[in-house]
Amino acid sequence: MTDALRRPRLPDPDQILSGRQWEWQVLADPPTVPRMRRELVAYARSLGASDATCDAIALAVSEALTNAVRHAYVGQEPGPIIVEARLEGHNQLLLRVSDEGRGPTRQAESPGLGLGLDVMARTADDFSISNRQDARGTVVTLRFSLSDHDPISQEPAAPRNVDGTLRDS
Amino acid sequence: MTGPSQFEISTAAQDGGQVITPEGELDLTTVPLLEQRLSEVLPIGDTVLDLSRVSFIDSTGIALLVSISAMAREHGWRLELRDHSPHVDRLIKLTGVTELLGSSGE
Numbered sequence: 244m245t246d247a248l249r250r251p252r253l254p255d256p257d258q259i260l261s262g263r264q265w266e267w268q269v270l271a272d273p274p275t276v277p278r279m280r281r282e283l284v285a286y287a288r289s290l291g292a293s294d295a296t297c298d299a300i301a302l303a304v305s306e307a308l309t310n311a312v313r314h315a316y317v318g319q320e321p322g323p324i325i326v327e328a329r330l331e332g333h334n335q336l337l338l339r340v341s342d343e344g345r346g347p348t349r350q351a352e353s354p355g356l357g358l359g360l361d362v363m364a365r366t367a368d369d370f371s372i373s374n375r376q377d378a379r380g381t382v383v384t385l386r387f388s389l390s391d392h393d394p395i396s397q398e399p400a401a402p403r404n405v406d407g408t409l410r411d412s
Numbered sequence: 413m414t415g416p417s418q419f420e421i422s423t424a425a426q427d428g429g430q431v432i433t434p435e436g437e438l439d440l441t442t443v444p445l446l447e448q449r450l451s452e453v454l455p456i457g458d459t460v461l462d463l464s465r466v467s468f469i470d471s472t473g474i475a476l477l478v479s480i481s482a483m484a485r486e487h488g489w490r491l492e493l494r495d496h497s498p499h500v501d502r503l504i505k506l507t508g509v510t511e512l513l514g515s516s517g518e
Contacts, residue, residue, distance in 0.1 A: 273441045280439075280468075298499070302506055305470040309440050358471040362507050 265328050271321040271342060276308045279326055286328065287336060292389050299366040300338070300387055306359040307340040307383040315344025315381060334389040335368075343380040347372055421449050429458030429490070435465035438473030450480050454489045464495035474507045 269275045284301045292300065311324045327339040363370045369386035419436035430453050434446050453459050461480075466473075477493065484491035496504060 276439055277437055277441055295502070298502055299506065301468060302470055302503060305439055305468075305472075309470065309472055312440065358475060358507070362471050366506055 267326045268323045271312050271316055271324045273312055279308055280305045290389055303363045303366040303385050306363050310359055311342045314348055315342035336387045336389055338385045341375060341382040346374050347381050431460045431462055433462040433465055437468040438466055439470050440472045443472050443476045447476055454484055458490040460492045462495050463500055464497055466500050469500055469503050471507055
């Protein structure tokens with residue numbers, strides 16, 4: 244196991260604001276859940292996310308990571324979890340949690356999974372879970388509006404209206 | 413801080429029963445610790461689970477609260493959940509299972 248798998252490092256927020264997509268590979272073991280949750284919440288906060296938005300992100304990210312740790316690599320050695328963060332538009336934070344495991348499981352086969360999925364659906368502005376298109380495994384996509392504080396534009400009116408429309412659609 | 417969850421459970425005697433106070437984040441890394449402590453003390457006598465020092469709780473923590481409440485009812489053990497912080501209260505509401513937990517000690 245490499246040190247890189249053990250120690251996710253967040254990019255500089257200024258670099259993310261430049262539009263690049265960032266990606267970390269972490270090991271699908273339990274300590275990854277609180278560690279990445281805190282890192283991503285700290286990042287969202289640095290972008291100006293409100294307390295309520297940070298709570299929603301903490302909860303949804305915790306569920307996505309917990310699902311991957313618990314269900315992706317059942318009966319085998321823990322594999323990687325890939326976490327991506329991307330700022331889209333002015334204030335949409337896109338988070339993607341992927342693994343290389345057995346793919347989405349039916350709820351009946353994994354008691355307890357249902358509540359986590361429900362929590363993600365409730366907390367994120369947009370949520371999806373599916374088979375990865377590019378590889379074996381599951382991908383969870385979560386989108387959050389950071390519209391309480393626009394991290395780029397200091398002009399509140401126009402971008403917020405546009406983003407509000409997108410969020411409600 | 414990037415390490416595993418900082419988590420402690422304190423136990424205090426009160427009115428012939430016990431008050432269990434977990435402190436820190438309740439997720440899959442810490443729920444087993446609280447579950448074990450509660451399963452030890454619940455059969456002994458009245459138990460209060462004080463949630464005032466819980467800084468985070470996700471569905472894994474909620475599932476424990478639901479299952480331990482059900483187990484207490486089943487065995488006739490007295491368990492009271494109390495003192496959600498406003499922050500935890502908001503997280504519990506976000507999970508949408510408030511109604512499953514019964515008394516929140518508000």
